[in-house]
Amino acid sequence: MNIKKQQSSTKIKGILTLIGGFFLMLMNGSIFLWGTLNVYITSYFRQKNDPDLSLSIGGAVFPLMTASLATGIPLGIKGIKLFGQARYSLLLSTIITSLMVILSSYAEKFYQFAIIYGVINGIAAGSIYFVPIYMGYLHFPNNRGIISGINTCGFALCSFLFGLLFTNLVNPDGLQQNSNSDGYSYFDGDSISVAQNVPEALRKIGYIFLSVSVCATQLIFYHPNQIGEEEKRLKKQLQLKQQEKKHFQDNLITIEQEIKSIDLYNRYNLKQKQFQNEQDQIQNRQKCDQSQQDFLRQSQQLFIQKIKISEMEEQVLQEKIQISHQKDEQAGLAYANPTLIDEIKHNSEKLTLKKDKQAIEDDYKKILELMQNESQAPNKEQHVNLYIQENDKNMQLTQQNLTRKEEEIKDELKITQKKQKEIDELDKLGAPNILLALKQPKFYLSIFLVVLCLGFGSLINANYKSIAKDYGFKRDSFQTLVGSLAGIANGISRPVWAGLLDRFKFKYLLILVICLQIITSLSFQATNQSKAFFTIWVFIVHFCFGGVLGMLPVFSAQLNGVKIGSQLFGFYWYGFSIANLIQFVLVLKLQTLIGFNNIFYIYFGQLVVAFIIMNYFQFKIEWSKFYMIKKKEVTLNTQSNENIQSSDINSEQKKQNFVVIAQP
Structure with missing residues (x-):
């Protein structure tokens, strides 16, 4: 009965942790909110004290936030280890993110806003990103894909929910932007009130972030298997073992002192002997001391052995602590989408077994053919022993030799198969250490592939309002609706692609995503004919964009193994920030010269390169x-x-x- 109550209590804690994680991610997904905020923030600082600020410069906050978020990702797991409770680490991080949103409303210059909202807020948001996923995985180890999908969905849906809310706060009357000579549109002139409402709207959103996040952190429950707990237990064992060793050493010192005192006493009495009766007494005493001395020496040897054993056990515990520490250091993202990682392992195992079986059958057939040819081929020995072979006894010996040779060949095949299986198992472990993984050219090629795959989605996510304005869709309410639907697409794409990865291979799905992006990059300029067409295409682009982001943990684990791949996952977020930086530079330098439609062709070329890389390069390293x-x-x-x-x-x-x- 008590066991059932305990299991029920554990399940309730897990459900509450999942709910808390969803709301935490929902309050901290402001990175994808920037596509909505850019025009309002830029308009605010233009009317305040920086009239030359443009939307293209404002777009720099997006790559700045992605780079900061990638930097903050490892801090979340370290925070759990530092504080011992995930809720304490999350509480501190959420307070920082919320306060940064509030403080950014008081910035006097745009660069101050970029540092507060983009850098500090981005790092704090990164320290939150994987902690709810990790804690949810501990509570529900058999539902890891669902846990990952629900949490990342909340992160992406932030732009949908707060995009609508922020627009209603700053522009309740639905005022339109005014065109400017730099080719962009801003809220100024008769719509300047929208820009003036920005600071108050930011504060209100920051207060919502703070209140909901603080409550959500209290729903994140402790788990005994969380990071750092094993190391703590091992350190306690090490401390006890050290105390035990010290006790043995103290006893050994006491025994050695007793042995020395007995030796000194005997030597002194033998030198001072004068009478026969005294000599007899000394000899009797010496015999007693000798037996005591033998016992002490046995005890001495025993304690020496105990100290050696304690030192060996201490060394083993120190190695375990080091291994546990390394596991904790590498635990950053192994839990991000473990269901998908398991699918990769399962598929690779099936493929390996199939290849092994086919190779063994082929080798065995070749060997049998060689044996038959060898037995049938004429040679000198056959000619010389022609009459001998006709003898039944010799025929029997020949048959035995052939049987023995066949068994030896089978044994060799088994050994080869065993070695191949061992090699495959070692390959699945991934990189032995981070330094070795960083030396592999394919690692950098994989980051380059991520940059190519995320570029087009980053462009649309950061500039869909400017593109809509260029296409004649100038109503702010319509642009906000498009941004909200894009947020939904980005959110629901995570669990959807996770479900597809349970049935199909990662490589084929990523190729499918690349093909969809190639189609949309070529046809996006035709969406100026219809609002519905434009809305659907933005939705599809964000659906693919979220799919690539959702599959990155699998890509990292496939190349470098689960442990090292999880620790190196932050580099792929740096690839995301590079993709954002590229789109920022292209828009800044080329938008006024060639327009968005021609920039789409640049991304078409990038996606074609990504398609070629994915088809003709094997992202597998023989670890x-x-x-x-x-x-x-x-x-x-x-x-x-x-x-x-x-x-x-x-x-x-x-x-x-x-x-x-x-x-x-």
Whole structure:
């Protein structure tokens, strides 16, 4: 009964953690809100003290936030380890993010706003990003894909919910933007009241972020298997083991002192002997002392062995602590989408077994053919022993030899199969360490691929309002509606693509996403004919955009392994920020010269390059060879350590024997 109550309580805590995580992500997905805020923030600072500020310059906040978020991602897991409770770490981070949104409303210059809202807020938001996913995974280890999908969906839906709310706060009357000589439209002149409402709207949103986030953090419950807990337990064991070792050492010192005192006493009395009766007494006492001394020496050896065992156990615990620490360091994103990672492992195992089976069958057929040819081919020995082979006895021996050879070949095949299986298992482990992974050219090629795949989505996400204005869709209410639907597409795409990855291979789905983006990049300029067409195309672009972001954890794990891939995942977010920076520079330098329609062709070329890379490059690294080298080094070190230990033991035994012989 108590077990059922405990299980029920654990499940309730897990559900509450999932709910809290969703609302936390919903309050901290402001990175995707910038496409809506840009025109309002830029208009505000233009009418305040920077009339030359343009929307293209304002777009710099987007890549700045993505880079800051990537920098903050590892801090979240370290925060759990530092505070011991995820809710404390999240509480601090959410307070910082909310206060940065509020403080940004008091900025006097645009660069101050960019630092407060873009950099500091971005880093704090990054420290929140994976913590709810991680805690949800601990509570629901068998539903990891759902946990990841729900949380990332909340993160993406922030732009939908607060995009509508912010627009209603700053522009309740639906005023339109006015065209400017720089080619963009701003809220000024008869619509300047919209720009003037920006600071108050930012504060209201910041207060909402703060109140909801603080409540949501209290729904994140502790889990005994969370990061750092294993290391804490091991450190406690190490502390107890050190205390035990100190106790043994103290006892050993006491025994050695007693042995020395007995030796000194005996030597002194033997020197001072004068009478026969005193000599007899001394000899009797010496016999008693000798038995006591033998017992003490046995105890001494026992404590020496105990100290050695304690030191060995201490060393093992220290190694376990180091391993646990490394696991914690590498735990950044292994939980981001583990269901998809498991699918990759399952598919690769099936493929490996299939290949192994086919290869073994082919090799076996070749070997049988060679054996038949060998038995049928004429040679000198056959000619010489022609009459002997006709003898039944010799025929039987020949058949036995053939059978034995066939069995040897089968054994060799089994050994080969076993070695191949070991190699495949080592390949699945991924990179042995981060430094080695960073030396692989394919790692940088994968980041380049991410930049290519996310470029077009970043362009539309950051500039859909400017594009809509160029196409004649100038009503702010329509632009806000498009942005809200884009936020929905970005949000729901995460669990949808996660579900597809349960059935289809990652490579094929990413190629599908690239093909969809190629089609939309070529046809986007035709959307100026219809608002519905424009809205649907923006929705599709964001659906693919969210799909690529959702599949990045799988891509990282597939290339570098789950452990190292999770720690290197932040580099792919830097790739995302590079994609944002490229679109910012293109818009800044080329939009007025060639327009958005021609910029779309540039991204068409990028997507074609991504399609070629994905089709003709295998993102797989043979990590097994590095493990084999490391295994040989460990074996050699172990053998040398064993030799050193055996030599130390022998030398110590010799010393003990020498001491025993040297005693009077």
